[in-house]
Amino acid sequence: MRSIGLATTLALLLCQAVTAAQTSRGLTGTWIGTFNGQPDPGPDETMTPFKLTLRRSAKSITGLLVILSGPPRSSEIKKGVCDPEGCSFEVLDYGDDDTPSAWRVWIENGKLLGMHNRGPLGPLGIGIGARLFRIEAKHSN
Numbered sequence: 001m002r003s004i005g006l007a008t009t010l011a012l013l014l015c016q017a018v019t020a021a022q023t024s025r026g027l028t029g030t031w032i033g034t035f036n037g038q039p040d041p042g043p044d045e046t047m048t049p050f051k052l053t054l055r056r057s058a059k060s061i062t063g064l065l066v067i068l069s070g071p072p073r074s075s076e077i078k079k080g081v082c083d084p085e086g087c088s089f090e091v092l093d094y095g096d097d098d099t100p101s102a103w104r105v106w107i108e109n110g111k112l113l114g115m116h117n118r119g120p121l122g123p124l125g126i127g128i129g130a131r132l133f134r135i136e137a138k139h140s141n
Contacts, residue, residue, distance in 0.1 A: 087105055
């Protein structure tokens, strides 16, 4: 009986370690995608291509955003925090030059999805802007 308990305990610990590794690696890596932005004069939102390199630890996230349209621009992720559902951070995505955007990202069906808006990162993981814009990316191989 004791060996079954020990074997079960070891199996559970192994499963937990594998699950934790998958969760912590879920956002880690390089992602290529687009994010929507405020419409130029007209009805259509802008679509900005980007490359996002993320490094996730237990409760935080760091990385670099590179805007792929126009002149190359990059911005380090700041104030990165994570919870079980996703991660939030501030980054300059150059919509309003020096105004940071708050990004909230998560993994769903193998894709990086999320939303962003203007302003500093607030307590709910989003900024103070009135609109939320979509983020979508695929893992770069």
